[in-house]
Amino acid sequence: MIVKAFVSGQVARSIYEEDEKLFILHVEDTDAARDCTPYDYNLFFSSGAEIKVFEKISIEELRENLLKEKTCFDALHGAIGGMDKTLSEATRTLSIRRAENLVKEPEIFEFIKSRFFGNPVPAAADLKGALKLSKRNNLQDMGFVYGMLIDNKDVPDKILQIFKKTIFRLSLVEDLAKINNIFITAGLFARIFICIAEKNRKELNRLVRNYRIKTGMKNQETVISQILRKMSDELSGVYHLDKEESSFQGKFKQEENTQSFDITGLFKEFQLERAGKKYEKGGSREDRNIREKIESQIDRIVK
Amino acid sequence: MIKCPKIKCGYENPLANENCVHCGTFLGFPNVNECLQKEELEALEKRYKEKVDSAAGNGYDDSRIEFEEIIKKSMAVINVNLDDLHMFVVGNNTLYSSYQLQTGGETRDFAPSEFDRERLGIEGTLFGSYGRNIRYAALSIDGKGLKSYGDFTIIISDTAIEERATLLEENSYRFIKTHKILAGDISKRMPRGYRAVWNDRSKLTVARLLEKALLTTVENYAKIVLLSTGNRKTDDFIEVHIYGKLSNTSIQAVRGNSENVREQDKDMIERIKDYLTADSRQWIEE
Numbered sequence: 001m002i003v004k005a006f007v008s009g010q011v012a013r014s015i016y017e018e019d020e021k022l023f024i025l026h027v028e029d030t031d032a033a034r035d036c037t038p039y040d041y042n043l044f045f046s047s048g049a050e051i052k053v054f055e056k057i058s059i060e061e062l063r064e065n066l067l068k069e070k071t072c073f074d075a076l077h078g079a080i081g082g083m084d085k086t087l088s089e090a091t092r093t094l095s096i097r098r099a100e101n102l103v104k105e106p107e108i109f110e111f112i113k114s115r116f117f118g119n120p121v122p123a124a125a126d127l128k129g130a131l132k133l134s135k136r137n138n139l140q141d142m143g144f145v146y147g148m149l150i151d152n153k154d155v156p157d158k159i160l161q162i163f164k165k166t167i168f169r170l171s172l173v174e175d176l177a178k179i180n181n182i183f184i185t186a187g188l189f190a191r192i193f194i195c196i197a198e199k200n201r202k203e204l205n206r207l208v209r210n211y212r213i214k215t216g217m218k219n220q221e222t223v224i225s226q227i228l229r230k231m232s233d234e235l236s237g238v239y240h241l242d243k244e245e246s247s248f249q250g251k252f253k254q255e256e257n258t259q260s261f262d263i264t265g266l267f268k269e270f271q272l273e274r275a276g277k278k279y280e281k282g283g284s285r286e287d288r289n290i291r292e293k294i295e296s297q298i299d300r301i302v303k
Numbered sequence: 304m305i306k307c308p309k310i311k312c313g314y315e316n317p318l319a320n321e322n323c324v325h326c327g328t329f330l331g332f333p334n335v336n337e338c339l340q341k342e343e344l345e346a347l348e349k350r351y352k353e354k355v356d357s358a359a360g361n362g363y364d365d366s367r368i369e370f371e372e373i374i375k376k377s378m379a380v381i382n383v384n385l386d387d388l389h390m391f392v393v394g395n396n397t398l399y400s401s402y403q404l405q406t407g408g409e410t411r412d413f414a415p416s417e418f419d420r421e422r423l424g425i426e427g428t429l430f431g432s433y434g435r436n437i438r439y440a441a442l443s444i445d446g447k448g449l450k451s452y453g454d455f456t457i458i459i460s461d462t463a464i465e466e467r468a469t470l471l472e473e474n475s476y477r478f479i480k481t482h483k484i485l486a487g488d489i490s491k492r493m494p495r496g497y498r499a500v501w502n503d504r505s506k507l508t509v510a511r512l513l514e515k516a517l518l519t520t521v522e523n524y525a526k527i528v529l530l531s532t533g534n535r536k537t538d539d540f541i542e543v544h545i546y547g548k549l550s551n552t553s554i555q556a557v558r559g560n561s562e563n564v565r566e567q568d569k570d571m572i573e574r575i576k577d578y579l580t581a582d583s584r585q586w587i588e589e
Contacts, residue, residue: 010403042438043438048395074567077393080398086578087577087578115402116402177405180404184404
């Protein structure tokens with residue numbers, strides 16, 4: 001069993017610790033990993049690449065995660081390359097085509113949307129050029145992503161501003177980077193972006209109500225729900241969201257793994273908890289207050 | 304120890320310090336300061352002089368000078384795979400890094416030294432506490448690198464490293480084994496005269512390789528200085544230690560074979576080439 005593994009899709013490698021030694025594994029290594037030398041270690045950690053940490057996983061799981069991360073970043077680099085004015089038109093087209101091929105896999109498409117809709121558009125990004133190349137080459141999925149951002153260019157930035165303000169108000173500044181990463185990786189910023197782009201208050205409310213994810217942070221579910229609720233209130237005001245159902249539903253994957261948007265199931269779970277079958281009363285005063293508020297909110301919705 | 308150059312301070316700092324612990328004044332790059340110690344310089348000079356005198360005594364002075372002049376134009380190269388190269392040339396640009404997650408403390412704070420004793424042994428012996436700030440490269444006279452580390456060779460610009468690079472006459476692992484160096488106090492256990500600052504690289508190379516060079520022709524000098532066998536255990540080279548980070552601006556040129564890149568990675572190689580061209584840096588097709 002691997003104690004700890006550092007995985008980077010961007011450099012297609014993992015450095016992991018097993019039996020008090022460090023090993024390095026490349027995504028294409030089919031044989032056993034080799035010893036990690038100072039050269040490997042320093043190159044990996046000084047590369048500037050995004051690194052994910054995994055704990056207590058098997059070598060097979062590590063290989064699987066490494067490949068997934070590498071594929072995600074291949075798609076991301078392709079998608080960004082499409083907007084990159086430094087590149088020739090041929091290279092930009094090649095880049096978008098690569099991303100388009102990879103986003104046929106829904107999980108990869110979710111990853112691209114979570115990064116593109118979850119981050120402010122960099123000033124250097126040429127979205128219009130990217131859309132033009134996508135249309136010319138009939139690359140529809142990437143064309144959709146670029147098009148959404150062109151139509152709502154300032155929205156990711158506004159979402160981030162309100163997010164930061166909310167974090168500040170809730171005195172969570174110390175955890176800003178961690179919570180920000182959770183919002184991006186869980187696709188929360190992207191989902192909020194879609195709701196605003198579609199002026200879909202109902203979907204935004206549903207996101208706030210039904211969010212749940214397990215990532216190990218203390219009281220995280222409560223914290224994230226709290227942030228979402230406050231952001232939702234403010235964003236709804238800023239963007240004058242109505243309550244019409246969105247036409248976007250088909251484009252947006254709602255059900256997956258740890259993020260359930262099945263309201264009935266979720267309510268049942270809450271009701272069971274409230275009946276004391278899974279849920280122990282306790283925690284801090286603040287926790288209890290939040291819980292009571294959530295319960296009363298559920299009651300109102302159920303009724 | 305190294306004395307703080309600030310007149311009012313003058314505090315004696317350990318050689319591994321980059322800044323004075325007392326007043327914060329920059330002391331120089333620790334690897335460079337170590338190589339500039341009087342005993343180190345004298346030992347290198349002695350080894351070099353012995354080789355020079357021996358060559359002169361045997362009528363090979365011209366060949367020695369020719370070899371030395373070639374080494375003076377040598378460069379530091381780093382071999383990497385395609386993903387690393389893309390990260391280095393393209394991925395660190397703002398447009399791309401804007402979409403990365405922020406680095407978490409868990410990654411920053413990771414201290415492998417407590418787990419990997421062998422790694423600590425070698426790096427700690429050579430560099431003490433600053434080992435994590437060292438980037439490894441190899442000395443090359445023709446811009447070709449060590450294929451066992453990756454198919455693409457990054458040629459580092461001289462100006463990016465001349466003040467902060469030092470050389471060890473062979474690969475660290477082999478050096479530690481050859482000289483039976485034990486982990487611990489570097490100043491007491493590290494043999495003198497086997498390291499040099501960047502501008503003394505010809506002296507170190509002459510001290511180590513002149514005899515081999517005199518037995519062959521100019522065309523073979525490149526392979527004497529850097530022998531790439533495709534196997535890290537049998538590669539033979541002069542190791543370059545660069546203090547601190549390298550950025551894409553540190554690149555002078557990149558050498559590789561873009562035709563051999565797999566179809567699905569073509570976009571990556573084209574982005575790399577476009578970026579190099581845009582910054583007037585060279586792509587050398589192999």
